[in-house]
Amino acid sequence: MHQDFIDLIKADDHPYIAIRFHYNPYELFEKNGQTGTIDSEIYITLAGEEKKYAIPGQIHLCQDKALRINGNIKINLNDFHLKPPSKFMGMVKVNNEVFVNFGLKMEQNLITRK
Template sequence: MLALIPVSRLMAGNIADPIKWILTKECTLKVNGSTNINKFSCIIPEYARPDTLLFYRKKNEPLQLSGSLSLDVQNFDCHNPVMTSDLRKTLKAKIYPRIIIHFLNLSKYPDPDIKEGVLKGAVTIELAGTTKRFEVDYRYITLANGNLRLIGTKQVNFSDFNISPPRKLGGMIKTNNELVVEFLLTMKLNTQ
């Protein structure tokens, strides 16, 4: 699912031709949280769709991005069948089967001559029928094969998406509102 910048904006001004990066199947999404008794980690272990992110360079402005990651909520695995089922139910997977992360911008283009670095950027996350914008901290790694890995992390709350954290055993087990979301994007440059 790719959202392109309108042609009128491209024609109107100083946005150069985009740099295209193809998302590989090594992309993952991890959610870490806790209850009043323990911690949990749930993951969508791979991304099977070959989507493209477009990077638009513009002088003295943040790097504009276009593209998204659309993930199936049913692919979440919490390494515990009850926890996995509870998370899917809490995220309303039957009504809203996808989590969609739209990439909006980065503070700068990752320097391919630097093996590792940090960036900031903005995304919107669509989850359980609600869309919210977030500022994200990224680490990037330039891999030996020339691919780029972006690791974005952001603390979010169930309440950001109008979701009540799950409770079990008559409310004795309570899931905390806070979650740390980590998405790992592995991309290869599209040279065509």
């Protein structure tokens, strides 16, 4: 099933899953204080398609001034026009929803603006 999932997300053509924030997390952190929750939007690119998702999570400042954002998100494969694989004439199926727990660490000097 692992290889089927790799084929499903077209990893040969699109080897990376991109996550793009539409805000500067450091500005959000300064506004909300030392630690807190975030409830904002991100853009996820999977199999060459980009979709917007709301993400609730926690934001923390690390000792090296990097920010760590933790949370979870539910991604529906149908949003990316992907049909989950099935095996054994449909007896084994992959759900349309993928639950992702994430932890991102970012440094301020790596943030770019478009």
